[in-house]
Amino acid sequence: MSGQSLSRRHFLKTSGMVGGGIVVAVALPGCAFNGPHPIEVTDAGFIPNAFLQIAPDNKITFYCPSDEMGQGIRTGLATIIGEELDVDPANMLVQAAGSHEDYNNPEFRVQGTGGSNAVRVFYQPLRQVGADTRALLLNAAALDLGIPSEQLLTDDGFIVAGDRRYPYGDFVDTASSLEMPVATSLKAPSNFQYIGADAPRVDALAKATGTASFGIDTDLPGMVYAVVVRPPVAGSKALKFDDSAARIAPGVLDIVAVSSGIAVVAERYWQAHQAAKKLTVDWEKRPLSSVTSTQVRQDLSAALEANDDTESSHVGDPEKAFAEADRILETDYYAPFLAHAPMEPLNATLRITENGADLWTGVQFVGAAQGVLERLTGLPRGDIKIHNQFLGGGFGRRATLSHIVEVAEIAMSIDKPVQLLWSREDDLRHGFYRPAAMMKIKAAADNEGRITAWQARRSGANITAQTMKNALPGVLPSLPTGLLNGLVGAMDYVFDNWAVDASSVEGLHETYSLPSYRVSHASVDHGLPTTFWRSVGHSYTSFAVESMMDELAEARQIDPVALRLKNLEDKPRMKNVVAQAGRLMAAMTVPEHHHLGFAAHSSFGTDVAQIAQVSVTDGNIRVHKVTCVVDCGLAVNPDIVRAQLEGAVMFALTATLYGQIDLDDGAVVQSNFHNYPILRMNESPAVDVVIINSQTPPTGIGEPGVPPLAPAVANAVYRATGQRLRDLPLKLA
């Protein structure tokens, strides 16, 4: 941990937790550690930390290491630790953890939330922390009560001795003097009381009463407000600007050039917003400045025609298998750029004093936000605190750092606490986007529907290099800028010339058992910033793969579900999901003029099949109902699993019917919800969710509901109209 290490008590105090009680802390072997009860966790992949505080009044606080952006992670992780601690998550106070490396995501090795991994990676470690803590409390109670611990039980925050119940808080003093048990045996899943049961979200009440605090709700004494005028074309620098009219606008305090544009600082947000319109700025031209959406599509097609791809993976000899096939289908599918459009526009509030920096925001990447402030302010990392709030939607957008950089540059210029707020127009026009993708799928199936050869090729911009470009200054705060630029350049070079960015091609073959396949990629980057968008590469690859599965079924005159089952021989979990969904579909009766479409896709360790019930009237596609079958292993909170599938269907249906970011002269055309429409209630389908009963460890649920939806709808539209739509969003001829 080095000199940046904070003392445990200091750390928790500055995280907003004061008062007595015990702090349950676990430390890496070899790290300096000042907490009262260090334990050693044997799971080598886990970087442990302080997750619990039990106060004498029996208030039990859980510091949640993952960021709550709607996916229900505070409830999910509280359920997991509460199960072994034996405390109902509803009776815990669940708070966002502060910024500290002990809260690192065990897989990312940095504090952050994404990739639908939180429940999966914290499932075992948080159960262990809960179990060890419960064992410690039992040992303390045994001493205090003079009863052997074997004769004591626990129940929802109480030690039970015969017919007497004692709050955990009664034993915290004694517990503080004992050694923390390690590797306490965990409950058998058959004994789970909270895991696997429907339960209320721990944040539902706050969010139903307007009392949940988001980054935008931060209000500090003496705080001023800032907006930034950014270039119409990403990355352009201001050549010159005239701020004479803006400077004299009401409430304006300062105008500051920052690396992304020109910031206007005022006493109130509205004043800054109004004054910003009075700025005139000449922006430099960039290569992107002449790019249009039409050109992007042409360039992506041309890249595939050039046949100069980089191979990602292959199995068997697909060329030989194609040569032996009696019928081959080869088809292009296209998906455009997309914006995330979280409901809470990006914002960040920063206060820098001689004692350090405090940032209030909602980020998916707390560790990198802290690192980027370390880099920009030069303050020691331990003096930079991230007060992460509820995130008003994330979807990948809040894993980027440009707004953190902006607020730091502004705060360092004006010497006041400042709140930076993006408008919706800023969000849609100056964001990071899901890259456009052209996919060419070539496939052959025998007359029984078994795929014999598969070739999947994708062209478009990569995600990982661009995202790292944005994140690395924060992830490696002490790396000199020259080396940093070199590293980013090298990454670009590698993905352009040698290796394939896994995010760009994920999902192009993995769902099925294919005897021969080849997946390859052609990088085409026009310079529009890209990043992860809920389900990432799967968001477009599923559309190509699952549309092709229906096209193959039609070519061979085989039922589409039967064809899929033929190609899932060594994928038993997905085979079961498809079989169950297929039985549901076969039993469905639909009104006249309604049609069913099927799709399945595996992502983030989770298998999902969806059946879309669709009608088409006067060229308008209406999705009436979506039935989902999901196997995500053990469902920690089945109701949240259902909610994630419901929400994923709506999120994906927006993309399927409307989602499209266009470029004109390099600038994003869409600006607000009138031309970047989001599905509304009167367009929303009913959603049924069937969760496969499973005792295997949990897998992802935030994203896997997204990928199958677009092809399920496209497959239904084909049945309704005979039109095979291969471009997203779906538009009938």
Next chain:
Amino acid sequence: MITFSLNGDSVSFKGDPNTPLLWVIRDDFKLKGSKFGCGAGLCGACTMHLDGAAIKTCVLPVAAAANKKVTTIEGLGNPEALHPLQAAWVKHNVPQCGYCQSGQIMAAAALIADKPDASSDDIDQAMSGNICRCGCYPRIKAAIASVADNSQSYDATAVEATS
């Protein structure tokens, strides 16, 4: 100076009368439950009641609220005294990210006050001005329908009378 009733209290605002009501409520009166989503009246995150009617306040000049009754989510109910819709929201586990939910609940409360027995179509129509990016629509609809089923009416002026 513009004077209006805010959750039953008489308040005055001395700034630019063209300032949208949303920013006056959030930045001057420090009630943060109403949210900014689009600034163009397109998403409904900023929905409040103006004399009982659901209004998108990100495009409503504060001058339009002069001498009227403004009710925000904070005036509708609180964790200790929930409006029936808020209780239904919790019961149905409606929120995901939660950012739009104040606006959703205010839109729903105006509907229920107007039509205590709102039908499914009524709900669709009244709520189609409020975007939820997390896609909580099935639960929002179920929560509203459960209150409509109970015929529990909400008097939008009651909060003024009791405060």
